[in-house]
Amino acid sequence: MTGAARLSADQERHLVVAAGSGDLDACRRLVEEFLPAIGSLARRFPHGIGVQRQELLQEGVAGLLFAARRYDPDLGTPFWAYASYWVRKAMQDLVAELTMPVALSDRAVRALAAIRAARNEHLRRHGVDPTTDQLTEATGFTRDQLHRLQAAARTPRSVSGPAARDGEGGAEQLGDGHAELAFEQVLDAIETREVRDLAERLGERERTVIRAHYGLGGPAQTLKQIGQGLGLTAERARQIEAAALGKLREALARPAPPLDSAP
Amino acid sequence: MRSGTTALRHTALVYDSREEYVARAVAFLREGLRSGEGAVVAHTRPGLALMHEALGPDAAAVTFVDVSAAYTRPAHTLAAYHDVYAEQLRAAPSLRAVADVQFGPDPGEWDLWTGYESVFNESFAHLPAWVLCTYDGRVLPEPIRDAVWRTHPVVLDDEWTRSDRYEQPGRLLRRTAAPAGPLPGLRPIGFGRDAEEFRERLARELVAAGVPEHRTLDMLLAATEVAANAVRHGGGVRDVRVGRVAGRFACEIVDAGPGFDDPVAGYLAPRPGIGSGLWIARRLTWQVGFFRAPEGFTAQILL
Structure with missing residues (x-):
């Protein structure tokens, strides 16, 4: 018996490892399998603490996927016995964050208002939340400024807030819509943070050469075939690939500046 | 113990209350800020909010790092911190960091993360950084409490105290890391x-x-x-x-x-x-x- 009732221990192990390794389909299946267990943990948080059920679910999903990335099956601990700690911790952190009486400076409040306005405008125009890059473009803040504000400036909520909001009071069952939304939002964040990282460091042509050469997303091609497709010689395609790999290597091993070069 | 940091100082604090954590972490960072050092706070989001509030106007000069998802594997965590520190050191001659350590519930992985704390001493030995690792003593298992003294050369107790239990990273890793062996079926x-x-x-x-x-x-x-x-x-x-x-x-x-x-x-x-x-x-x-x-x-x- 595993935390996900429909899986054998072996299936669960494979699913967790695949999800932890970045397989998005496996992430999706893992969340589907464990959503009832996450929902059950979410229901243990009392109503009226100023945190929406959907927010708890979202954090729970993030906690589950974090656990999958950290879980080592060789240690012998059943996955849910391990993951439930991180799911609960993620929810507890959210509750602490949202109920903490944090007073923001006037400047921070104004900055947050600008971010909120940009986000709402983007939502109105495009129907989806903006990415960090889109927010930086719209507000003029740097990514660093945005992250700082977001780290410390979630809207404070009182622990003595209303007992139920948005018609969720007393509801023990989690709606599929909530669950789906929770998962999609967490998945988007993961994709943005991890999946695109390496590829983002490459130019379009470099990406094309590497993907084609190694059969990523299509049949593998020789450098000669790739060169022909791009109107280049095979040697030029090889040079582009070598430069791309060198660029990735450099980015992954970039040293901190030496002491004598600091300002 | 003054900064004037030219190489890594890897130190630790085991705190018994939120108030103690905030008071000591803020004092530590402010001393560095006054000397023109960079400053980093790494914690979960509630911890960051707490520090942001306590630092007041000084918060604007501090980089806040959400560690909620950073502690997956020691090498990944080292790389994440390295990127943050390297960025700071492009703008300041040295830095101070307060990093709250995230241990999980599984005793099976405690050796892994003890190894991480240990190897930190050599991984960043060349960086002009004074790092204060903080541990919540209210939930700290005894083996981790002991490991704090084995992995940090200096611990902030009532005062800065040199650890007489500190172990060289190579020795500790050799003792705790599981040896690899050939895998079947390749x-x-x-x-x-x-x-x-x-x-x-x-x-x-x-x-x-x-x-x-x-x-x-x-x-x-x-x-x-x-x-x-x-x-x-x-x-x-x-x-x-x-x-x-x-x-x-x-x-x-x-x-x-x-x-x-x-x-x-x-x-x-x-x-x-x-x-x-x-x-x-x-x-x-x-x-x-x-x-x-x-x-x-x-x-x-x-x-």
Whole structure:
């Protein structure tokens, strides 16, 4: 018996490892399998603490996927016995964050208002939340400024807030819509943070050469075939690939500046 | 203990209340800020909010790092901190950081994270950084409490106290890290003429095994680094074996050299004079291990 009732221990192990390794389909299946267990943990948080059920679910999903990335099956601990700690911790952190009486400076409040306005405008125009890059473009803040504000400036909520909001009071069952939304939002964040990282460091042509050469997303091609497709010689395609790999290597091993070069 | 930091100071604090954490962490950071040092706070989001509030106007000069998802594997966590510290050190001559340590509930992985704290001493030894690792004493298991003194040369108790239990990282890692061994069921694919053919062969296996695209690239880069080491220092690649083992894609690279015995290899942050191949391989994969076998010294990479 595993935390996900429909899986054998072996299936669960494979699913967790695949999800932890970045397989998005496996992430999706893992969340589907464990959503009832996450929902059950979410229901243990009392109503009226100023945190929406959907927010708890979202954090729970993030906690589950974090656990999958950290879980080592060789240690012998059943996955849910391990993951439930991180799911609960993620929810507890959210509750602490949202109920903490944090007073923001006037400047921070104004900055947050600008971010909120940009986000709402983007939502109105495009129907989806903006990415960090889109927010930086719209507000003029740097990514660093945005992250700082977001780290410390979630809207404070009182622990003595209303007992139920948005018609969720007393509801023990989690709606599929909530669950789906929770998962999609967490998945988007993961994709943005991890999946695109390496590829983002490459130019379009470099990406094309590497993907084609190694059969990523299509049949593998020789450098000669790739060169022909791009109107280049095979040697030029090889040079582009070598430069791309060198660029990735450099980015992954970039040293901190030496002491004598600091300002 | 004053900063004037020219190399790493890796210190620790075990706090018994939220108030104690905030008071000591804020005093520590403000002293550095007054001296023109950079400042970093790493914590969960509630911890960051708390520190942001307590620092007041000084918060504007501090970089806040959400660690909620950072502690997945020691090499990944080291890389994440290195990126943050390197960024800070482009703007300041030295820095101070307060990092709340996230231990999980499973005693089976405590050795792994104790090893991380230990290797931190050598990984960032060259950086002008004074790092204060903080531990919530209210929930700290006894083995971790002991490990704090074994992995930090100096601990902030009633005052800064030099640890008489501190262990050299190499010794601690050798004692706690599980040795790798050959994996069953892997298939030999050979190295080919050169690194390019090696990557082509490996990529075919990764794609056939259904490894996601971005992870395939991770493995190609990691294995290229390990193979380059084998060619450069190990007398050439004798064989390459690949396959899926318990859900993970595995690649073993056997070389012709005598091998090495260095438990911190690949954990040292990039710097002049230090090879960065294993650092790259570790940060892109789940695990890189080494063992001696009858057919040769073997590097084992698990994705």
